[in-house]
Amino acid sequence: MTDTLSLPSLVIFDCDGVLVDSEPISLGVLTRGLNGIGLALDVETVRARYAGTSMVSIMERVATEDGIQPPDGFAERVKAETLRAFEAELSAMAGIAQALAELALPFCVASSSDPVRLRRSLGLTGLLPLFDGRIFSSAEVARGKPFPDLFLHAAARMGQDPSACLVIEDSVPGVQAARAAGMRVAGFTGGGHWGHDRAGQDLMAAGAARVFTAHADLGRIISGS
CATH class of the missing domain: 3.40.50.1000 (HAD superfamily/HAD-like)
Structure with a gap:
């Protein structure tokens, strides 16, 4: 081509x-969620690592690259909080x-x-x-x-x-x-x-x-x- x-x-x-x-909304929600499970990243680092990829891919990378297994329901909670933020912003x-x-x-x-x-x-x-x-x-x-x-x-x-x-x-x-x-x-x-x-x-x-x-x-x- x-x-x-x-x-x-x-x-x-x-x-x-x-x-x-x-992206500013969803990356902010994701960053707060990752911080809450022990992954100390700022929004810019989260953007650089994860922008443009699916939540499934993000969870896999957190587990394999960072050695942190997200708790049950973590992805669903992040998705729900993101949608609530979308409603307002x-x-x-x-x-x-x-x-x-x-x-x-x-x-x-x-x-x-x-x-x-x-x-x-x-x-x-x-x-x-x-x-x-x-x-x-x-x-x-x-x-x-x-x-x-x-x-x-x-x-x-x-x-x-x-x-x-x-x-x-x-x-x-x-x-x-x-x-x-x-x-x-x-x-x-x-x-x-x-x-x-x-x-x-x-x-x-x-x-x-x-x-x-x-x-x-x-x-x-x-x-x-």
Whole structure:
């Protein structure tokens, strides 16, 4: 696959940090939860280690890499607290609704979030009607990001060849997954969790062809101009 200037036949959006500005909320909840079971990490470290990956992957890494076995029900409690925080704080990413309304290509969402959180996030922000019937979760595949399974699944369900797809991602594992799937990928750094100056560099190093910070530029990014 090459990063040509030809228009994609399908645009695949990640959700958290791309469509909705959820990462500052969810990373804060996760950090507090991990601190509570003895893992002394700050939010930035949690972002660097876990952003863009599923809760299943996070729990596996905490057990294998840190030697801490999360107590029964820990993941469920973190998920529930995250959803409660979303009810009060979650917002759509600035400009995304208009950008989607102007998008003349097929598009879908493929996210590491579980189906309940994914649909709730889109519903709370008014984006659900734009994606209904075209929503894909890592719960539907054997392996989450950075493996390519989710993006390949989304492309197959949408009837598109992977090489003709463009992925919009905000995390290094997501970019790696898209590239492993043989897809073009653009990195988005407009989310509230990207507070450091290496954000674009990290995504480019992972394989993003270009990086942008505002959804007003989505059309330009898609056209390759």
